[in-house]
Amino acid sequence: MVNVKNYDVVTPGELLSDDGRGGPGTYLEGTQNVFSKYFGMVQVSDRGVNVTPLTGVYKPHEGDDIIGKVIEVSSKYWVVDIDAPYYTRLDARDINFRAELDELNRYLDIGDLIYARVFRIYANKAADLSMRGTKYAKLPSNMIAKIDPMKLPRLIGKEGAMINLIKNETHCEIVIGQNGVIWVDGEEENKAIALSAIKLVEEEYHNPDLQEKVKELFEHVRRKV
Amino acid sequence: MYEERFDKRKFDELRPMEAETGIIPNANGSARFKIGNTEAYAAVYGPQEVKPKHLEKVDRAIIMCRYDMMPFSVPDRAKPGFDRRDMEISEVITNSLNRAVILEEMPRSMIDVRVYVSQADAGTRCASLTAAAMACADAGLPMRDLVAAVAAGKIGDSICLDLTKEEEDFHEGGATDVPIGFLPSKNEIVLLQLDGKVSREDLKKIIEIGKIGAAKIYELQKAALKRRFSNESQS
Numbered sequence: 369m370v371n372v373k374n375y376d377v378v379t380p381g382e383l384l385s386d387d388g389r390g391g392p393g394t395y396l397e398g399t400q401n402v403f404s405k406y407f408g409m410v411q412v413s414d415r416g417v418n419v420t421p422l423t424g425v426y427k428p429h430e431g432d433d434i435i436g437k438v439i440e441v442s443s444k445y446w447v448v449d450i451d452a453p454y455y456t457r458l459d460a461r462d463i464n465f466r467a468e469l470d471e472l473n474r475y476l477d478i479g480d481l482i483y484a485r486v487f488r489i490y491a492n493k494a495a496d497l498s499m500r501g502t503k504y505a506k507l508p509s510n511m512i513a514k515i516d517p518m519k520l521p522r523l524i525g526k527e528g529a530m531i532n533l534i535k536n537e538t539h540c541e542i543v544i545g546q547n548g549v550i551w552v553d554g555e556e557e558n559k560a561i562a563l564s565a566i567k568l569v570e571e572e573y574h575n576p577d578l579q580e581k582v583k584e585l586f587e588h589v590r591r592k593v
Numbered sequence: 594m595y596e597e598r599f600d601k602r603k604f605d606e607l608r609p610m611e612a613e614t615g616i617i618p619n620a621n622g623s624a625r626f627k628i629g630n631t632e633a634y635a636a637v638y639g640p641q642e643v644k645p646k647h648l649e650k651v652d653r654a655i656i657m658c659r660y661d662m663m664p665f666s667v668p669d670r671a672k673p674g675f676d677r678r679d680m681e682i683s684e685v686i687t688n689s690l691n692r693a694v695i696l697e698e699m700p701r702s703m704i705d706v707r708v709y710v711s712q713a714d715a716g717t718r719c720a721s722l723t724a725a726a727m728a729c730a731d732a733g734l735p736m737r738d739l740v741a742a743v744a745a746g747k748i749g750d751s752i753c754l755d756l757t758k759e760e761e762d763f764h765e766g767g768a769t770d771v772p773i774g775f776l777p778s779k780n781e782i783v784l785l786q787l788d789g790k791v792s793r794e795d796l797k798k799i800i801e802i803g804k805i806g807a808a809k810i811y812e813l814q815k816a817a818l819k820r821r822f823s824n825e826s827q828s
Binding site: 381408453493 | 734
């Protein structure tokens, strides 16, 4: 019997069902009892019960596009901090051009921001990055915002509606990493407006008419100027 | 003889409680738990890279806990810093959380737990453990269950739940203090200490009464966590 329904918020250790069919985010005790493993939201399907965590740090998945910061330069690779539990490695072979080994700080130095892809995750949860492809590059140092990665879908909106609204209103260039790091480029005032809009989204992310709120913010700013 | 409690509570009644989560913006998870005049704040950072590196375990995460009493938390100023009592309580909280958090899911990482007691009126290790468990859940860590901890004991001839400082210092007939931590839905004991003297039968009764108290605390913990997302579940 399933004790929960879709969109229920559950805490760790809650008994979800006793039919022994649990998906991700659950664990089995004995052979039948399915318990929740996370503080999260329930999804019930034919194949069993899943729990998606509502809070927590970013967990890398293969294929994610992220923004990271170089924190160490070795002779053959860079170590990159992507706000995940572990540092990741970007090998010198995984960039678009042939890098001169032992002189990697000529291309990327400590403190540089990069837009890259998580392309491999090992069994021990270590991840490798790759910058092969036209959309990946080093980002000029600029304003950075960080939001909870669980709230990113709200910032992007339906088919990018929300982020396009912010981009159009502020004439800023915005790059979103799936790890919750957001890079904003533009004129000084516009950047500040874009950042306050992002902050508003983070604070009010459970509001159903969030887009109206953001529009109001821009309206308010325009009247002041 | 101890016939009526100093604060007129029933013998199996808890002090009034408050709980809330997500109070420290810079932490990954945080919680506050208040029971009577005892109040504990917990913050969880991580999972993150292990520092110092030699403590790293290849197959599981490690929990680093630090319990601290603020200088103004007790009538006589508590000397700031990490003393032997803090060390002991940090250790028992770590051991309890090790049972609750599924460490094997986060190999090679470290979870930093900080607990600060801003007001102390007995039962600080139980309040700290309760707050720390809520903060861990709030930080999105995989857990088997929350931990609900409560102190029970025997004062004179009566078995009591949730002792205050006044009761702990009761002299006629002696006072025994037993902090107990439970995984409520697993019916598992993760913390059991005993300060004083008690017979085997009485200890069983004390654990029974503690279990009832812990169940109430568990309900409060769940409600405090769910309150943060109550808007979302309605829509």
